[in-house]
Amino acid sequence: MDALTAFGLFAVSFTLVCYALEARAPFWTLLFAIGCLLGSIYGFLQGAWPFGLVELAWFVVALRRWGQLRRGVRNPLLDTTLPPP
Numbered sequence: 001m002d003a004l005t006a007f008g009l010f011a012v013s014f015t016l017v018c019y020a021l022e023a024r025a026p027f028w029t030l031l032f033a034i035g036c037l038l039g040s041i042y043g044f045l046q047g048a049w050p051f052g053l054v055e056l057a058w059f060v061v062a063l064r065r066w067g068q069l070r071r072g073v074r075n076p077l078l079d080t081t082l083p084p085p
Contacts, residue, residue: 004046011038026069033062 001009015035021028036059043052 004042008039008042008046011035011042015039026066029062029066029069033059033066036062 012035015032015038018028018032018035022032036055040052040055040059043049043055
């Protein structure tokens with residue numbers, strides 16, 4: 001396994017773990033966003049630019065969601081997995 005493949009495996013695994021724990025605290029949503037950014041970097045580095053673009057879009061969505069969670073703003077379209085306040 002080369003370094004780029006190991007980086008991609010780490011990025012996707014990290015993102016998956018953070019996604020699974022996202023409902024526990026806003027911190028996990030921020031880490032999920034960072035995982036998406038890592039996945040995007042991996043996609044661009046390995047030449048799969050469509051994957052890189054999609055992961056970049058998920059980074060923006062997750063970062064926005066993290067900001068809303070920090071401010072206590074609830075969006076019923078996004079908060080379907082979160083417990084009621």
